[in-house]
Amino acid sequence: MQYVKPLNLFQNLLKAKALERGRLLGLDVGDKYVGLAISDLDNKIASPLSVLIRKKTNIDLMASDFQSLISELSLVGFIVGYPFDRQRLAPDAIQVKLFIDDLSKTGKLDGVKYTFWDECFTSKNVELLLKPLSLHPILAKTIVDKFAAVQILQAYLDYVNKKEKLEKAR
Numbered sequence: 001m002q003y004v005k006p007l008n009l010f011q012n013l014l015k016a017k018a019l020e021r022g023r024l025l026g027l028d029v030g031d032k033y034v035g036l037a038i039s040d041l042d043n044k045i046a047s048p049l050s051v052l053i054r055k056k057t058n059i060d061l062m063a064s065d066f067q068s069l070i071s072e073l074s075l076v077g078f079i080v081g082y083p084f085d086r087q088r089l090a091p092d093a094i095q096v097k098l099f100i101d102d103l104s105k106t107g108k109l110d111g112v113k114y115t116f117w118d119e120c121f122t123s124k125n126v127e128l129l130l131k132p133l134s135l136h137p138i139l140a141k142t143i144v145d146k147f148a149a150v151q152i153l154q155a156y157l158d159y160v161n162k163k164e165k166l167e168k169a170r
Contacts, residue, residue, distance in 0.1 A: 001078075001104040006115045009077050010160035013043065022076030025069065026153025028119065028145050029081060029096045030054065034062070035145030037153045038073060044161060046153035048146040054099070063108035070112065078112065081119030081152040117156045122148040 004012070013021060026046055028035035036049040049069075052062055069075055080100065083092045096116075103109055125148075135143070 001100060001109050001112045001114055004077070004113045004115050006117060006156065007160060007163065009079075009113055009115045010043070010164070012113075013076055014164065016076075022074040024153060024157070025049070025066075025073075025075050025078050026117075026149040026156070027078055027080045028122065028148040028152055029099045030145055031095070033142065033145045034099075035142075035147070035149035036069075037146065037149035038075075039153060039157060043157060046150045046157060048150050051142045051145050056102075059102045060106050060108075063103055063106040066103070066112075067108050070109075076113065078114035079117050079153050079156045080114055081122060081148065082116035084116075084118045084120070115156075117152050119148065119152050122151040125151065 009024075013024075016022075021041075021043075023041060024039040024043060026035075026037035026039075028037075032054055034052045034054050036052065037046045038049045039046055052065060054062070080096060082096050083090045085093065100114065
């Protein structure tokens with residue numbers, strides 16, 4: 001896997017020929033689950049996709065799942081939620097980096113580009129929206145993870161598309 005700065009990932013995507021342009025996958029990495037969201041073909045709108053169960057013992061299986069998603073959905077990059085905290089390195093931040101490192105070590109995702117995007121309060125926002133629904137805890141957790149991934153990916157898409165629009169206006 002190859003880290004790319006947020007704007008560079010999107011600019012490279014735009015430079016690709018129309019037929020070679022792909023979609024982006026948003027990831028909300030948690031202790032037990034990884035929520036996934038996918039962009040539309042124009043990379044403007046994020047939608048929930050699924051949740052993968054995360055265990056240290058199944059990282060190879062997860063890498064295979066990502067390989068399948070890459071080919072089935074024409075994915076060209078991952079937008080990984082990252083808890084940016086200017087004051088200190090949060091334990092959640094270490095967990096996200098370790099997850100990416102573990103995926104990279106499998107060797108199954110060589111050449112896949114990824115970037116980090118601030119996930120500030122994404123899960124908490126979804127939890128607050130779901131609270132009045134009184135869902136079963138496991139169902140609620142999987143919904144939270146998917147929609148947190150949607151928020152991460154949508155925030156990224158909104159930012160890069162706005163930036164691109166401003167650049168064209170100049």
